[in-house]
Amino acid sequence: MRRAYAVLLALCCALAAALATAAPARAAPRTITNGTRFTDTSGDPVHAHGGGVIKVGSAYYWFGEDRDSDNTFRSVNAYRSTDLKNWEFRARVLTRSSASELGTAYIERPKVVYNAATGMFVMWMHKENGTDYGEARAAVAVSSTVDGSYTYRGSFRPLGQYMSRDLTTYVDTDGAGYLVSAANENYDLHIYRLTADYTGIAALVANPWPGGHREAPALFKRNGVYFMLTSGATGWNPNQQQYATATSLAGPWSSWSNIGDSTAYDSQTAYVLTVQGGSGTSYLYLGDRWGDSFGGTVDDSRYVWLPLTFPAATSMSMSWYPEVTVDTTAGTVTGTGATYRTLIARHSSKCVDVPSRSAWQGVAVVQYTCNGGTNQKWWFKDLGNGYSxxxxxxxxxCLQENASGVTQEDCTGATAQQWSVVASGSFVTVRARASGACLDVSGASTAESAAVITYTCTSSTNQQWQRST
Incomplete structure (x- = not known):
């Protein structure tokens, strides 16, 4: 009996030792689809708009805005992930009840930094009165735990005088904290040094681009070079993003250079996340495709995450990818390239078109004069099963077959969203997997905005399509 007990004890000790020395679970590479509403691990929409990310241990914490239908403040939400794909909702870390002045406020662009000296997590945000944008104040809240309740410390104008709207935070390699905020009706972009505990403003460091009219700043450092990425000030509507560089936050800073396309792929800067792993370090642009820009509200917004690349030490570029694969263990971010095509009806020479360039699900597609717009371009994504x-x-x-027509819907992989493409001379027919019917212009109409439907395959010219790049 004692021998059996000794053997069992030895096995237990060996198991405990193995568990104690086991490496933490490695996050597998994950693919993120761009321009979509992310969902958390419970299947609910991720509301972290205008937000930022901080890494604590092996986990990333994403903070951002959650708003009511009138865009007033509901809460700052916190989510946790190890792979940047699967986000667990943690808490509403700041709410209307956190302070009386938050009851009807706008709270925007929350960013959290950790102060190693005090052991506190410090949140900075832009605060308005919930009626207009006349207050232009910065606000601060603190917590002893990253995803615990944050204690609101109040709002103010930096150094008692400067307006503060869109903002971001940055902790340098020497531990000094900085705030960047849009001032002077967004015509200036101020760089401030924070106090030692990161809860106040110590000094104005620089105003490098007076009159520049920039907002939505994101600041990061790569190989000793600071990069400031911003948008123009056009409200909720996207515009040309620009960046500047310096080797000191006090300057001199370079002039602005364009990056991405003329609308930042229909997004606005929220944050640039450094993804550091065993194989290297990558930089991930986190952008918001604001719901207000396509007829919704902030909580209808979607996310655009893209890898940043660096042709030279002080230059940066950003390209569109419909999907991005992130490997947080390796520290790599890679984009999935895609060829987009227009579908031109043989009988009418018109293109399959999403009316009014709508980004809403449930919108029925039509034919319309070809104009090269992104609402007429389609990626035939191979699903590996003979369908796209x-x-x-x-x-x-995704294009989806319905009883009443063809609409664009959130991509789910359903059979109603799967299509086969069959060559027919120099044209193709596009056949729905669910019904076997063909993509068709209703009644063989040649009119603008005629409905695109599915119909029994007949080989007629209103079911023949030219795929053009």
Whole structure:
């Protein structure tokens, strides 16, 4: 009996030792679809708009805005992930009840930094009165745990005088904290040094681009070079993003250079996340495709995450990818390239089109004069089963067959969103997997905005399509 007990004890000790020395679970590479509403691990929409990410241990924490339908403040939400794909909702870390002045406020662009000296997590945000944008104040809240309740410390104008709207935070390699905020009706972009505990403003470091009219700043450092990425000030509507560089936050800073396309792929800067792993370090642009820009509200917004690349030490570029694969263990971010095509009806020479460039699900597609717009471009994504999904370049939604017509919907992989493409001379027919019917212009109409439907395959010219790049 004692021998058996000794053997069992030895096995237990060996198991305990193995568990104690086991490496933490490695996050597998994950693919993120751009231009979509992310969902958390419970299947609910991720509301972390205008937000930022902080890494604590092996986990990333994403903070951002959650708003009511009138865009007033509901809460700052916190989510946790190890792979940047699967986000667990942690808490509403700041709410309307956190302070009386938050009851009807706008709270925007929350960013959290950790102060190693005090052991506190410090949140900075832009605060308005919930009626207009006349307050232009910065606000601060603190917590002893990254995803615990944050204690609101109040709002103020930096150094008692400067307006503060869109903002971001940055902790340098020497531990000094900085705030960057849009001032002077967004015509200036101020760089401030924070106090030692990161809860106040110590000094104005620089105003490098007076009159520049920039907002939505994101600041990071790569190989000793600071990069400032910003958008123009056009409200909720996207515009040309630009960046500047310096080797000191006090300057001199370079002039602005364009990056991405003229609308930042229908997004606005929220944050640049450094993804550091065993194989290297990558930089991930986190952008918001604001719901207000396509007829919704902030909580209808979607996310655009893209890898940043660096042709030279002080230059940066950003390209569109419908999907991005992130490997947080390796520290790599790679984009999935795609060829987008227009579908031109043989009988009418018109293109399959999403009316009014809508990004909403449920919108029925039509034929319309070809104009090269992103609402007429489709990625035939090979599903590996003989079928393709047709993803819109402008909406990131999938063509779906319905009883009443063909609409764009959130991509789910359903058979109603799977299509086969069959060559017919120099044209193709596009056949729905669910019904076997063909993509068709209703009644063989040649009119603008005629409905695109599915119909029994007949080989007629209104079911023949030219795929053009």
């Amino acid at each position: 999904a047709l993803l819109g370049r402008g909406s990131s939604l």
